Structures are given as C-alpha cells and as structure tokens.
Amino acid sequence: MISRVDCTDKAKELIETLKTKHGDLMFYQAGGCCEGTQPQCFKKGEYYLRYKDVCIGTIEDCEFWVDKDLFEYWKHAHFELDVIDAIGAGGFSLEVPLGKTFKVNYRVFSQEEIDQLEEVKINL
Structure with missing residues (x-):
C-alpha cells in the first residue's frame, strides 16, 4: 500500500523534540x-x-488530519511534512516557540500509486 503522507528527516527530528x-x-x-x-x-x-x-x-505515530474539503481538493496528492526555520502565519502550533514552522510539500500521485493508496479514516 502507498502512504498518503510522510516526512523529511528534519521534520522527524522536530517531532521527536516536541x-x-x-x-x-x-x-x-x-x-x-x-x-x-x-x-x-x-x-x-x-x-x-x-x-x-x-x-x-500517521507520521512518527502521530495522526495527520485534514479538513474534509481540503482532502477533496488534494486527495490525489502525496503530503510530505517538512520544516522551515521561520515563524509562519499562525501561532498555535507547538513548534512556533522554537522558531520553526511545519510545511507540506505536495506532489500528484501517479495512476499506479492511486490504485494502491492506503485507506483514510473519516471522523464521524
């Protein structure tokens, strides 16, 4: 099965710190x-x-949730969680006090990958 989300080594390090x-x-x-x-x-x-x-x-045993409308727009894209050394637009995320911001790099799945995607979980 193909994962819809993963992360960079830099993101893994920050997740472990958090x-x-x-x-x-x-x-x-x-x-x-x-x-x-x-x-x-x-x-x-x-x-x-x-x-x-x-x-x-999940990334490093952490669930990655998205808004239902965002999912509809991006359901054919792979999410790669990354980190930049900057404070982003929001201040609610746990990495902000460390002067970091999580960001996502996207790429569109190939048709072969789409046919093998992991199932998603929907909050009901």
Whole structure:
C-alpha cells in the first residue's frame, strides 16, 4: 500500500523534540487562510476534529488530519511534512516557540500509486 503522507528527516527530528516535551501529538491542516494553510501540531486530543475530517495517515505515530474539503481538493496528492526555520502565519502550533514552522510539500500521485493508496479514516 502507498502512504498518503510522510516526512523529511528534519521534520522527524522536530517531532521527536516536541514529543519529548509535550507527549503524544497530532497534526491538522485546515486549508483556510493564514495558519490554516500550513499544518498545525497539537498535543493529541487538544484540537477538536470536525465532522468528516479525514486522517490521511500517521507520521512518527502521530495522526495527520485534514479538513474534509481540503482532502477533496488534494486527495490525489502525496503530503510530505517538512520544516522551515521561520515563524509562519499562525501561532498555535507547538513548534512556533522554537522558531520553526511545519510545511507540506505536495506532489500528484501517479495512476499506479492511486490504485494502491492506503485507506483514510473519516471522523464521524
């Protein structure tokens, strides 16, 4: 099966740092303006999922959720979580106090990959 989401080594290192400090984590990407355009990292359970939000997979044992409308737009794309040394538009994500911002690099799946994609989980 083909994963819909993975991360760079730099993102893995930051996730481990954040897990050591905060415990279990989750990611959420909305797709709206400002901080909604970048993935947000929260302590697991501290972001309330909305009806039909979609979990596209896990990164380092952390669920990666996206808004249902964003999923419809990007369901044929692979998400690669990365990190930049800057403070992004939002201030709610756990990496911000470290002067970092998570970002996603996208690429479109090939038809062969689409035929082998992992199932998603939908919040009902």
